[in-house]
Amino acid sequence: MRYFWKSQSLVARTLMLTLLTVVIAQGISTAIWYTNSRQQEEAGIKTTTVSMASLFASTVSYFQALPVNYRHVIMEQLRKMGGTRFFVSFNHEYLDIQPIADSRLKQVAIDSMASALGDKLNNVRSIHVEFSKPEQLKILKNDIYLSDLPKSWAHYTLTLEPLDPPIMVVQIELESDEWIYIAALLPPPYNTLEDTILPSSQWLYLFLSTALLLLFSYFMIRRQVRPLRNLARAANQMSIDGEQSPLPEEGANEVVTATLAFNRMQQRIRHYVMDREQLFSAISHDLKTPITRLRLRAELLENDVKRDKFNQDLDELEMMVKGALQCVHDTELHENSNLVYLNELLFAAAETYNVHQTKVTLPNESIAPVLGKPLALKRVMTNLVDNGVKYGNSLNITCRQTQDHVELNFVDQGSGIPEAQLESVFEPYVRLAKDKDGHGLGLGICRNILHAHGGTIHIRNAPNAGLHVQVILPFNTQVPQ
Numbered sequence: 001m002r003y004f005w006k007s008q009s010l011v012a013r014t015l016m017l018t019l020l021t022v023v024i025a026q027g028i029s030t031a032i033w034y035t036n037s038r039q040q041e042e043a044g045i046k047t048t049t050v051s052m053a054s055l056f057a058s059t060v061s062y063f064q065a066l067p068v069n070y071r072h073v074i075m076e077q078l079r080k081m082g083g084t085r086f087f088v089s090f091n092h093e094y095l096d097i098q099p100i101a102d103s104r105l106k107q108v109a110i111d112s113m114a115s116a117l118g119d120k121l122n123n124v125r126s127i128h129v130e131f132s133k134p135e136q137l138k139i140l141k142n143d144i145y146l147s148d149l150p151k152s153w154a155h156y157t158l159t160l161e162p163l164d165p166p167i168m169v170v171q172i173e174l175e176s177d178e179w180i181y182i183a184a185l186l187p188p189p190y191n192t193l194e195d196t197i198l199p200s201s202q203w204l205y206l207f208l209s210t211a212l213l214l215l216f217s218y219f220m221i222r223r224q225v226r227p228l229r230n231l232a233r234a235a236n237q238m239s240i241d242g243e244q245s246p247l248p249e250e251g252a253n254e255v256v257t258a259t260l261a262f263n264r265m266q267q268r269i270r271h272y273v274m275d276r277e278q279l280f281s282a283i284s285h286d287l288k289t290p291i292t293r294l295r296l297r298a299e300l301l302e303n304d305v306k307r308d309k310f311n312q313d314l315d316e317l318e319m320m321v322k323g324a325l326q327c328v329h330d331t332e333l334h335e336n337s338n339l340v341y342l343n344e345l346l347f348a349a350a351e352t353y354n355v356h357q358t359k360v361t362l363p364n365e366s367i368a369p370v371l372g373k374p375l376a377l378k379r380v381m382t383n384l385v386d387n388g389v390k391y392g393n394s395l396n397i398t399c400r401q402t403q404d405h406v407e408l409n410f411v412d413q414g415s416g417i418p419e420a421q422l423e424s425v426f427e428p429y430v431r432l433a434k435d436k437d438g439h440g441l442g443l444g445i446c447r448n449i450l451h452a453h454g455g456t457i458h459i460r461n462a463p464n465a466g467l468h469v470q471v472i473l474p475f476n477t478q479v480p481q
Contacts, residue, residue, distance in 0.1 A: 014221050015214060022210050030206070045105060045190050046112040052168075053116030056182050059088060060121060060172055063180065086184030087157055089140055092177045094128070098136045100166045105193045106131055109186065113170065125173040131166040131193070134159050137183065158183055165191040227251035231259055234266075236454060291318055339369040342406065342473075345378050346397060349385040359389050363399040367406055370473045372453045377473075380449050383442045384469055388412040392466050403475075405455075410469040416461040425459065 072090065100106065110129045117127050132138075137146040137158070146158060158167050170182040185191050227250050234247050246263040249256045294314055301307040343366060350360035370377075388395030392412020400407040417425065417432060424430050426444050447457050455473040462468040 011218065011221050011225055015218055018217050019210070019214060022213055026206055026210065041105070041190075042108050045109050045186075048187060048190055049109050049112040050116045052184065052186075053113055053120065055085070056113075056170055056184075057117060057120035059182065060124070060174075060180055063088075063090075064123075064174065085157065086182055087139070089181045091140060091171075091179040091181050093142065094171060094173070094179060095138045095142055095169075095181065097130045097132045097138060097169050097171075100131045100133060100193075103193060105190070106166075109168065109190070109193070113168070117170070117172070121172065125175070127173075128171045130169050132169055133166060134164050137167055137169070139181070139183070158185060163192065166193055224251055224255070227255045227259060231255070231262055235262065287317075337371055338374060340372045340374050340377050341369050342367045342377075342381070342408070345374075345381045346385070346408075348378070349382040350395075350397075353385070353389050359394045360385060361394075361396045363397055363408075365399055365401075367399055368401060368475060370406065370453075370475055372473070373449075376449045377453070380446045380471070383446050384410050384471070387442065388414075388467075388469070405472050405474045408471040408473075410467075410471070411462050412466045414466050416465065416467050417459070419461070422459050422461075 110131070113129045114127055117129075121127070134146055138144065139146055139149060165185060167183050167185060170184075172180045172182070174180060186193070227247075230247060234244060244266075246266070247259050249259045249263075251259075291314055295311065298307050298310040298314065301310065343363070346362050350362060353359040385395060385397075388410050389412075392414030395410060395412045398409045398411075400409070421430075421432065425432065426447050428441055428444055443457075443459075450457050450471065450473070453473060455471065457472075458470045460468050460470075
């Protein structure tokens, strides 16, 4: 239960909330129904015992009105005729009844019978009510049991096979050493004195109904969540594959609306990227002609100093144009996504530097493949390896893998970067080196490519010496179609 509660899955959380709601609702309804049924059951037992008490009181009054010598004669005749609805005898002692286990219904029946008899019989000394099992029931004397009597006397009245319900025994003291003994069965459905309000069948019904509700809810919620899962996957994949097909508009109205908005957004982004490519291509084409024309005119200048400054400005302008075009070209991932094996990319990037001596130490472990654009990720690895060897003399690459992502650490042996400029190196045209081999766009392009793959890049100075570049890429083994 704790797992479902902490789970980030919408299906698991919804099922957990549904289960809690069903349990609470079933608990409340069952409690109300149990309380009402219990009250009705107790009321039924009280009504039944009061009715039986009236019969018992009439019997006692009838036998009290008879002369003492005729009482046993009347009882003997009743037994020979098949008895009555209950067994009656006159005893000279109180019979020690072995009671059944205490229960709520037993106590209600005893209290109700004793109270009703006490109200109707005012000329008796005491009234005792108890329940006993048929095989333990004592009759006439403390050493005589029900099984010792002829079957015609009491068995047909006091036994109900195969249930063998408990027998109510009422002993009323009339005078000293004179007791009226009355034994009878409670009428159905109260004769067993069992609390049948919540039987096993009721618990089975509650369990099956809850299980069926959760099962149907699971399939329904999973069907409704599937479009959301597809939408999330497409949104994550859009940064890698901008040419993916539109999502089918299915599911609930809210999900259909979100999917429609996503498809429109994806189409607008695609048009924006195409417009940007066309714009930069047009700028490149339009600037080449005036730059060439200006170079020709610069050659006509007689002042060598002015001509050199003019050409220097043109070189900077041309470098900026080429750098902008390279940035656009390198960050546009116009290739299909596939499983990329980083060990192969790192080996290819370091192969040139490890011909004569080992300048790049590669990870020994096998790295699980990641989903991405092979050429784009190759640019990232090549750029980081080139920078590490060029500005750090040698490079050590280590790897750490988790269930969700792979972490690559590039540590060189150079002098590092000032702390204040660790973030600025990602900005376009920012170069800390004094050479003219690059345009200051490499790290920015790497970060854009990694962000497009759902990854990140961090730079910090190593504790001992050199620069520590950390690259994190998520695992995703599902290749988009």
